[in-house]
Amino acid sequence: MSTSSMMRTADENSRVDIVTITPKQIAMDKAAVAASSLPQELLAYVPESYRIGAGDTLYITVWDHPELTSPAGPQQQTLANGRLVRSDGTLFYPYVGELKVSGQTIEELRKAITSKLARYVEQPQVDVNIIGYGSQRITLQGAFLKTDPQPITAIPITLAQALGTATINTEQADLSSLVLTRDGHEYHIDLDALGQNKSVTQDIYLKPGDRLYLPYNDRHEIYVIGEVNRPAPLTFKTTDLTLTQALGRAGGLNPTTAKGKAVYVIRGIENLDQAKGTVYQLDARSPDAFILADQFKVKPGDVVFVGPAGVTRWNRFLTQLLPLTGIISNAANASYNLDH
Numbered sequence: 001m002s003t004s005s006m007m008r009t010a011d012e013n014s015r016v017d018i019v020t021i022t023p024k025q026i027a028m029d030k031a032a033v034a035a036s037s038l039p040q041e042l043l044a045y046v047p048e049s050y051r052i053g054a055g056d057t058l059y060i061t062v063w064d065h066p067e068l069t070s071p072a073g074p075q076q077q078t079l080a081n082g083r084l085v086r087s088d089g090t091l092f093y094p095y096v097g098e099l100k101v102s103g104q105t106i107e108e109l110r111k112a113i114t115s116k117l118a119r120y121v122e123q124p125q126v127d128v129n130i131i132g133y134g135s136q137r138i139t140l141q142g143a144f145l146k147t148d149p150q151p152i153t154a155i156p157i158t159l160a161q162a163l164g165t166a167t168i169n170t171e172q173a174d175l176s177s178l179v180l181t182r183d184g185h186e187y188h189i190d191l192d193a194l195g196q197n198k199s200v201t202q203d204i205y206l207k208p209g210d211r212l213y214l215p216y217n218d219r220h221e222i223y224v225i226g227e228v229n230r231p232a233p234l235t236f237k238t239t240d241l242t243l244t245q246a247l248g249r250a251g252g253l254n255p256t257t258a259k260g261k262a263v264y265v266i267r268g269i270e271n272l273d274q275a276k277g278t279v280y281q282l283d284a285r286s287p288d289a290f291i292l293a294d295q296f297k298v299k300p301g302d303v304v305f306v307g308p309a310g311v312t313r314w315n316r317f318l319t320q321l322l323p324l325t326g327i328i329s330n331a332a333n334a335s336y337n338l339d340h
Helices: 003-013 023-035 040-044 106-117 159-166 243-249 287-293 311-339
Strands: 016-020 057-062 090-093 097-100 126-132 137-142 178-182 185-189 211-214 221-226 232-235 263-267 277-282 303-306
Touching: 057 106, 097 106, 106 126, 137 159, 159 211, 221 243, 243 263, 243 287, 243 303, 277 287
Parallel strands: 016 277, 137 211, 221 303
Antiparallel strands: 057 126, 090 097, 178 185, 178 211, 221 232, 263 277, 263 303
């Protein structure tokens, strides 16, 4: 069947746009993926100097004055001589009194204490260190082995470091759909794609209040149906699942009943009763087709359909497909409710 005939069929039922899988179409898809890089605001963010907050524990050293540095006694551990920043952002220090320290940098607090101590101590030499962080954190949820909140410290933390500490559950994680929530905005990050450029994640700094959510791949499915040896839903965790791999995991085309020309990838069927979907057609009768199939990436929610029927029987296939859209839509709604 010619391309013009296929397009006429699509116009008649007005539910799908049909696109033939060609080298040009694959090149366009690759260009679109390359263009969808990380948001510039993520890469441009540079952490400022750490600012002290409630819950932090400070160790304040006044050289040559152990009575101020270690009031609990030098034999005690450093933490015992630490000073906790109270919930109102203040702490008490001898000869200085109450200090509002929340929001100050370490250097700002050092200068403030030095200035006030100078009334009682000749040329005080003051040093301030944070020995316990309790005020600023990032939170993690989803397919991590460790989901404990991670503190933001005086040493900036990168996305790669946070993921390394949390340890991704590689068997269950959907590596293509990390969500970083910052200041009420969600950024979707494809870790699998970033794996091709490992230096990128080193450049993404996290800030206090960031939330990382890594979904499980049990909600990352495609559906292979029709004239294949093992029709089934297939889960995957990366962006690299190709049409060739999908057909291979389904046992390949049925050599007796499958029609090589009738290999379709249906995309957007969750709203097929409301909006047009896109149908990608592969003519698998040619050896060149397998090269194209090996470069064509499937996406979550796609339906791969192999059958003896051509596009002229598309309406009959839609009748079979629409009940499946209801199942997928319900699964998507359930997934959204679980995630939120």
